Amino acid sequence: MKDFEKNVFVNCPFDQEYRPLLHVLIFTLLYLGFRPRLALERSDSGESRLHKIVELIHESKFGIHDLSRCQAHEKDELFRLNMPLELGIDMGCKYFPGKRWKTKRLLVLETERYRYQAAISDLSGCDIKAHQNDADLLIKAVRDWLVQEASLNQAPPVSEMSSAFQDFYGSEYDRLRHSGWTEQEIAHLPTDELKRNMMTWMASR
Amino acid sequence: MENAYHVYQRPNGRWSVRKYGAVRAARNFGNRSGAMAFGKKMARAQAGKLFVHQRNGRIESLLEFTTGH
Numbered sequence: 001m002k003d004f005e006k007n008v009f010v011n012c013p014f015d016q017e018y019r020p021l022l023h024v025l026i027f028t029l030l031y032l033g034f035r036p037r038l039a040l041e042r043s044d045s046g047e048s049r050l051h052k053i054v055e056l057i058h059e060s061k062f063g064i065h066d067l068s069r070c071q072a073h074e075k076d077e078l079f080r081l082n083m084p085l086e087l088g089i090d091m092g093c094k095y096f097p098g099k100r101w102k103t104k105r106l107l108v109l110e111t112e113r114y115r116y117q118a119a120i121s122d123l124s125g126c127d128i129k130a131h132q133n134d135a136d137l138l139i140k141a142v143r144d145w146l147v148q149e150a151s152l153n154q155a156p157p158v159s160e161m162s163s164a165f166q167d168f169y170g171s172e173y174d175r176l177r178h179s180g181w182t183e184q185e186i187a188h189l190p191t192d193e194l195k196r197n198m199m200t201w202m203a204s205r
Numbered sequence: 206m207e208n209a210y211h212v213y214q215r216p217n218g219r220w221s222v223r224k225y226g227a228v229r230a231a232r233n234f235g236n237r238s239g240a241m242a243f244g245k246k247m248a249r250a251q252a253g254k255l256f257v258h259q260r261n262g263r264i265e266s267l268l269e270f271t272t273g274h
Contacts, residue, residue: 020263135262136216163228166211170225170256173264174206 002059003035004100009056010038011086012066012109016187024135025064026195027165028142030202032155034062040191053086062149063090064142066109067120068133084120105149109141136162168201208253212237212244214260222247245270 008029012022029036037056039049057063065087069080087108093101108123113130129141140158147155172194176186209225220240221230224247231247234240241257248255248270255268 020259020261024262132216134216134260135258160228163223165262166213166223166256166258167206167225169258169262169264170209170211170254170267171206173256173267174209174254177267 004059004061006035007037007060008034008062008064009060009090010036010064011083013069014040021138023194024138024165025142027168027198028139028161030198031161031164032146032152038191054089057090057093061104063106065106068111107145168198172197208251209256210244210248210253211256211258212240213258
């Protein structure tokens with residue numbers, strides 16, 4: 001299976017509030033030499049979303065699942081169940097027969113440290129990292145997890161990756177603004193396009 | 206982008222100003238206003254830019270300075 005060892009399935013909120021953290025997450029994975037795989041990367045309307053997700057999980061040794069939206073913000077707002085569902089599919093793979101599935105590694109993220117326990121008590125006892133909606137804490141959680149689970153040698157420190165992300169984000173914002181993009185257009189730049197721009201920026205350094 | 210600076214808050218609550226391309230902060234501050242004042246002073250002196258980041262990385266604002274302002 002092509003790139004199985006480098007593919008990281010990213011299961012996280014795709015809303016505007018989470019968007020900068022999604023960009024931090026993608027940037028961190030690329031910076032460390034991994035391939036972030038997201039349901040957003042393909043937009044074939046004829047393909048069912050669940051089929052697409054199962055395929056991404058199938059192709060990825062690593063999975064990052066952010067359960068930050070396990071709590072509704074407003075009265076009568078339904079909390080989102082897609083992320084726990086996708087975590088369940090990825091987690092279930094580890095129990096399938098076959099050596100490949102036993103090598104799968106998962107990182108579960110949350111905004112707050114113990115909030116998930118009330119929502120998904122079956123995860124009690126699992127190691128869950130809290131990022132507090134902070135870019136540096138998110139970079140640290142992903143970096144440290146990959147150093148351990150992917151046996152990364154000489155991974156750069158958080159400060160280096162954090163600085164590089166700020167520099168990229170700033171130069172990208174400046175470039176788009178001076179190319180005539182509106183704030184609204186920048187805010188809705190397709191994630192896959194931004195991912196390609198990150199790769200171009202990293203290659204040019 | 207050589208004359209650009211970033212203002213941002215660290216996980217420990219302190220605020221920092223960092224020059225574009227550097228890994229370490231130029232100065233650290235106990236509050237946002239101190240970091241903003243220093244960031245503006247540095248960017249203004251070099252007719253540069255100042256990016257202000259939120260904790261999640263989002264760019265809150267971009268200030269651009271030209272010579273003589």
